[in-house]
Amino acid sequence: MVTLDADLISLGVAVARLRRGLALTIDELADSAGVHRKTIIQIEAGRVSPRIVTLGRIANALDVPLADLLQNRPDSKDALARSATPTFHALWQAAVMAHGPRRFLVFRDEDDETAEWTYAAFDDAVRRIAGALAAAGVRPDSAVHVALENSPVVVALWLAAARLGAWIVLGDPHSEPHELSAQIRRTGASVGIYAESRADAYEAAIDGLDFQAIPVTETAADIAVGAPLASYGSSPRVERTKPNQRLTLVFSSALSAEARGIELTQANYVSSAFAMSDVVWLESQHRWLVTEPLFRGHPLASCIAPAIAVGASVVLTRRLSAWEWVSQATEFAATHACLSATSIRLILAKSAAPAERVRLQHVWFTGKLGPNHYAEFTRLVGVQPRVIHGSLESVVPMAADLSQKPRQSVVAVPVPGREVAVLNPRTRQPMGVEAEGLFAVQGTAGVDLFTGYLNEPHATAERFVIINGQQWLLTGDVGRIGRDGTLHVAGRVNEVIHVGRDRVNVVEVAAIIAQAPGVLEVVVVGRSHPTLQQVPVAFVAPANRAGRLDRVFLTRWAEEHLAPAARPRAWHRITDMPRRRADTLKSAKTQASRGLDASIGRG
Numbered sequence: 001m002v003t004l005d006a007d008l009i010s011l012g013v014a015v016a017r018l019r020r021g022l023a024l025t026i027d028e029l030a031d032s033a034g035v036h037r038k039t040i041i042q043i044e045a046g047r048v049s050p051r052i053v054t055l056g057r058i059a060n061a062l063d064v065p066l067a068d069l070l071q072n073r074p075d076s077k078d079a080l081a082r083s084a085t086p087t088f089h090a091l092w093q094a095a096v097m098a099h100g101p102r103r104f105l106v107f108r109d110e111d112d113e114t115a116e117w118t119y120a121a122f123d124d125a126v127r128r129i130a131g132a133l134a135a136a137g138v139r140p141d142s143a144v145h146v147a148l149e150n151s152p153v154v155v156a157l158w159l160a161a162a163r164l165g166a167w168i169v170l171g172d173p174h175s176e177p178h179e180l181s182a183q184i185r186r187t188g189a190s191v192g193i194y195a196e197s198r199a200d201a202y203e204a205a206i207d208g209l210d211f212q213a214i215p216v217t218e219t220a221a222d223i224a225v226g227a228p229l230a231s232y233g234s235s236p237r238v239e240r241t242k243p244n245q246r247l248t249l250v251f252s253s254a255l256s257a258e259a260r261g262i263e264l265t266q267a268n269y270v271s272s273a274f275a276m277s278d279v280v281w282l283e284s285q286h287r288w289l290v291t292e293p294l295f296r297g298h299p300l301a302s303c304i305a306p307a308i309a310v311g312a313s314v315v316l317t318r319r320l321s322a323w324e325w326v327s328q329a330t331e332f333a334a335t336h337a338c339l340s341a342t343s344i345r346l347i348l349a350k351s352a353a354p355a356e357r358v359r360l361q362h363v364w365f366t367g368k369l370g371p372n373h374y375a376e377f378t379r380l381v382g383v384q385p386r387v388i389h390g391s392l393e394s395v396v397p398m399a400a401d402l403s404q405k406p407r408q409s410v411v412a413v414p415v416p417g418r419e420v421a422v423l424n425p426r427t428r429q430p431m432g433v434e435a436e437g438l439f440a441v442q443g444t445a446g447v448d449l450f451t452g453y454l455n456e457p458h459a460t461a462e463r464f465v466i467i468n469g470q471q472w473l474l475t476g477d478v479g480r481i482g483r484d485g486t487l488h489v490a491g492r493v494n495e496v497i498h499v500g501r502d503r504v505n506v507v508e509v510a511a512i513i514a515q516a517p518g519v520l521e522v523v524v525v526g527r528s529h530p531t532l533q534q535v536p537v538a539f540v541a542p543a544n545r546a547g548r549l550d551r552v553f554l555t556r557w558a559e560e561h562l563a564p565a566a567r568p569r570a571w572h573r574i575t576d577m578p579r580r581r582a583d584t585l586k587s588a589k590t591q592a593s594r595g596l597d598a599s600i601g602r603g
Contacts, residue, residue, distance in 0.1 A: 169184075195217070279400055310413060349520050360381050364388045491505040506524040510522040512562055
């Protein structure tokens with residue numbers, strides 16, 4: 001009679017559970033680990049005590065730390081957090097094993113059709129899509145260009161790339177053909193996923209390129225069995241992914257001649273997942289409402305990754321519908337949401353009071369809200385929104401309003417585990433309390449700070465500084481640290497202009513003007529002035545597309561609500577507010593050339 005060791009049985013059960021969770025056969029695991037299939041059979045049966053080197057190969061093939069395999073804790077978030085080399089693929093697989101039957105994603109499309117998937121069901125789709133990408137030639141470190149609006153296939157492509165050790169390039173799906181073509185050329189992508197509804201632009205972008213393009217519908221059908229991207233019954237074997245492997249590249253909307261590619265690694269998403277789930281008090285019973293564009297990068301890192309870390313669910317909509325946002329939050333019992341200040345203003349302009357009580361527990365916002373809009377949104381959703389400061393480059397947010405009673409002001413505190421300093425703009429050395437300078441956060445590139453800008457070593461070097469042997473990232477924010485440790489963020493570097501001796505935050509000015517009756521949205525920029533250096537100029541979108549805007553009224557509003565230096569010296573009407581502040585002047589000129597009145601006169 002053979003006596004089996006309880007520890008070996010436990011080890012065997014753990015290996016078998018992980019293998020099945022990855023949908024690997026015994027032969028596939030043996031091939032990936034470089035061992036004989038009989039070795040896997042005997043280990044899973046609890047009949048042999050494998051050598052450490054053998055067990056290490058198996059752990060690597062299963063994408064779990066060796067110590068966790070020995071402790072039989074492969075599905076532990078804490079164990080993953082302790083690991084020195086976590087990957088985002090490992091985090092996803094841990095979530096699938098721990099929360100397989102729980103709801104992961106709910107999707108509401110443009111036709112108000114709703115579909116949902118559990119963690120296990122969505123992982124099935126991820127494995128099929130990974131198989132389709134591999135069949136298209138995607139290998140570790142390959143780039144896949146994605147030009148899509150919010151849809152389940154974007155999330156699945158992200159997770160499939162993590163599985164393959166590849167990376168996705170997130171491009172604005174409404175970009176011009178020459179912009180899409182530039183993204184593909186710059187990244188060397190050989191496979192692209194685009195929407196059938198925008199085929200003309202994408203096909204024009206890839207004309208003449210050696211490129212395989214796969215159209216999708218941006219609906220739930222894209223990840224169903226039999227769809228072009230989900231037609232494979234089994235995925236390729238799991239690649240030996242590494243924490244420092246690039247997982248996404250997001251093109252910024254910075255005010256530069258050409259958008260920069262922000263590189264994020266698998267480890268970056270793990271850092272964001274753990275940090276953000278703690279910052280926003282996220283637990284498995286909670287549900288994110290995600291309406292901001294996935295192609296901007298922030299929702300993947302700040303909303304969906306944290307949900308995966310704790311086994312929470314996500315409600316994803318095709319795009320922000322200001323008319324329906326409150327009703328969607330109510331219908332889907334959302335507990336968490338993150339919005340830009342611009343989105344909040346749109347919601348306030350379009351939403352009616354909810355018929356039922358909104359169940360939101362936490363709403364986080366970026367940017368600046370005027371006090372009237374802050375109070376109005378609080379009444380609308382029944383919870384005071386909390387400001388959060390961060391960027392894709394910083395991966396983990398720099399600061400947030402974690403007070404018991406949230407405030408409309410820009411005062412916040414560093415998020416737990418984040419070390420923040422204010423540096424002298426000239427010397428790049430730390431300054432004392434109450435001194436205004438450039439904010440910087442301490443961290444490690446590729447882990448809790450971005451890796452850099454694609455093929456731009458000089459621009460990357462400008463963002464990093466070494467202080468006392470530690471790596472710091474300049475966040476792009478200006479402000480000071482108070483004596484009580486609170487951060488007073490004046491704004492982004494490119495948001496602050498000098499009007500004579502006064503410093504004016506143009507985004508703050510826009511937030512105040514946006515509260516004026518009849519105004520939907522405002523962008524304020526600096527214009528050169530012969531004696532004052534710069535003066536603010538406002539571009540205003542009316543609440544009613546056909547409505548009039550009165551320069552005299554807006555001027556009086558500015559006089560009543562803004563300091564003299566902050567009052568716009570010129571007012572321009574803009575019919576279609578651009579998605580990016582960098583496009584505002586270009587858009588105004590374009591609309592004027594088409595015969596639209598870009599200047600605001602008397603009412």
